[in-house]
Amino acid sequence: MSARVPIAPGLWTDEAEPRLIGGRRADGEIVFPMPDGDAAARVEPALLSRQGTLWSWTTQGFEPKEPYSGPQPFQPFLIGYVELPGEVIVETRIVDAAPADLVIGMAMIFAVVPFDDARSIYAFRPERQP
Amino acid sequence: MNDDVHIIGAGIHPFGRTDGRSGRDQGVFAVRAALEDAGIEWGDVEYAYGGSAAAGSADIMVNELGLTSVPFINVANGCATGGSALAAARNAVAAGACDIALAVGFDKHPRGAFNAKPAEYGLPDWYGETGMMLTTQFFALKIQRYMALHGISRRTLGLVAEKAFRNGTLCDHAWRRSPVDLDTILNAPVVNDPLTKYMFCSPAEGAVALILASAKKVRELGADAVRIASIAFRTRPEGSFEVFAPSIRVGGGGKPTEIASRAAFEMAGIGPEDVSVAQLQDTESGAEIMHMAENGFCADGEQEQWLAEGWSEIKGRMPINTDGGCLACGEPIGASGLRQVYENMVQLRGRGGERQVPNGPKVGYSHVYGAPGLSAVAILER
Structure with missing residues (x-):
């Protein structure tokens, strides 16, 4: 997996336990991703929590039209929002779960996973309770 | 300002698929029908x-x-194109710039889900490349959470679609004219969980034209007029959850529909209890359910009982989407919001035939919602 490059630069940190990079606006509100261009003025990068709770989820069972550029043949995937407490609710892939496993409010943890043979993407997976 | 503005003519080109006729030609068809309905000529239209x-x-x-x-002003305002044209036409008459104005919306989309371009919405390319930029996902994510918080069942989602197709069978401008039973709806392939393919509307074709007139002109013509009690069009406030959102604020915020609805009711000087018939944005089954609450017609969670008891049926206490809505008519974006107003015109004039709401409805409410987070509400009074 180390051979894969992030689907876009600046989305998450390059460290042993990577974190999403959001932006903190002047009014204190956190957004994701970090804006670029003029919209980045007065927004400071903010590293986001690796742990959160499931806010909502759905399945993507049909292949999206372009600009979707995922692997062929199409593999259905899960998508959702994860609330990072006190920070922001981020839209994300959900991995290592089936629809029947997912309950709104369950604990989730950050992961970087393959998107295709060349690129990686950020995701959250259910946090297994010991 | 003279805010006594009326609709005196309404025309529609049937929704669905019309091979060999361009979207704009469908618009011309609708304008001619509206002129005939109003009893005027094209040369009488001043704006x-x-x-x-x-x-x-x-x-x-x-x-x-x-x-x-x-003077013919092009409106290009995405999902609010029709609503914006109507608001502008009303304002032109209210301002005294003219006595007769036209609002027209039309469209013709390719088959299949809309494919939005990230840059057009100020979003990075990866958001589209990774398959996150789908309107269908947004609606599924919104209703999934709503169902968990407010106890709405999958069966209720199915009942909304079943009602839409049943109403569509009674409507000559609808696209889907065959009933679909509840089991078929619930057991159809899932598009985005919990929504099956029968719970989503499809991009389509169609056109609607409305002729607006001042009170003076209504008297002159002796027109079969319906008064526009209010129009409110609002974009999203801070913290709202809308389509194409890579992140949302913890704790949420306002909703454009709630804001537009409150403004429209205030302007009209009435409340939800005064409405006789409503057309609510039903991009999918869950949207109708959530929009029932966001427009003030019920509390969150009460929709479960509404659908079970048939209160939003044509003969129910507050009929919703009497022409089958977007689910039965499809969604030609530029025309869709005006279709709702057209249907309220039909109902308030008592011309609904088999789908006529009984007992002479007096107040018609319409609500359109679209990307990237906007709502327009129009209230008509007979």
């Missing part, structure tokens, strides 16, 4: 507003309708 999302500019219609030098 025109119109547009489409994907079928070109409206002002070229003068080639077919007649070169009368009418």
Whole structure:
């Protein structure tokens, strides 16, 4: 997996336990991703929590039209929002779960996973309770 | 300002698929029908507003309708194109700039889900490349959470779609004219969980035209008029959850529909309990359910009982989407919001035939919602 490059630069940190990079606006509100261009003025990068709770989820069972550029043949995937407490609710892939496993409010943890043979993407997976 | 503005003519080109007729030609068809309904000529129209999302500019219609030098303003406002044209036409009459104005919306989309371009919405390319930029996902994510928080069942989602197709069978401008039973709806392939393919509307074709007139002109013509009690159009406030959102604020915020609805009721000086018939944005089954609450017709969670008891049926206590809504008519973006107003015109004038709401409805409410987070509400009074 180390051979894969992030689907876009600046989305998450390059460290042993990577974190999403959001932006903190002047009014204190956190957004994701970090804006670029003029919209980045007065927004400071903010590293986001690796742990959160499931806010909502759905399945993507049909292949999206372009600009979707995922692997062929199409593999259905899960998508959702994860609330990072006190920070922001981020839209994300959900991995290592089936629809029947997912309950709104369950604990989730950050992961970087393959998107295709060349690129990686950020995701959250259910946090297994010991 | 003279805010006594009326609709005196309404025309529609049937929704669905019409091979061999462009979106704009469907618009011309609707304008001619509206002129005939109003009993006026194209030359009587003093101001025109119109547009489409994907079928070109409206002002070229003068080639077919007649070169009368009418000022014709193109509206290009995405999902609010029709609503914006109507608001602008109303304001032109209210301001005294003219006595007769036209609002027209039309469209013709390719088959299949809309594919939005990230840059057009100020979003990075990866958001589209990774398959996150789908309107269908947004609606599924919104209703999934709503169902968990407010106890709405999958069966209720199915009942909304079943009602839409049943109403569509009674409506001559609807696209889907065959009933679909509840089991078929619930057991159909899932598009985005919990929504099956029968719970989503499809991009389509169609056109609607409305002729607006001042009170003075209504008297002159002796027109079969319906008064516009209010129009409110609002974009999203801070913290709202809308389509194409890579992140949302913890704790949420306002909703454009709630804001537009409150403003429209206040302007009209009435409340939800005064409404006789409503057309609510039903991009999918869950949208109708959530919009029932966001427009003030019920509390969150009460929709479960509404659908079980049939209160939103044509003969129920507050009929919703009497022409089958977007689910049965499809969604030509530029025309969809005006279709709702057209249907309220039909109902308030008592011309609904088999789908007529009984007991002479007096107040018609319409609500359109679209990307990237906007709502327009129009209230008509007979």
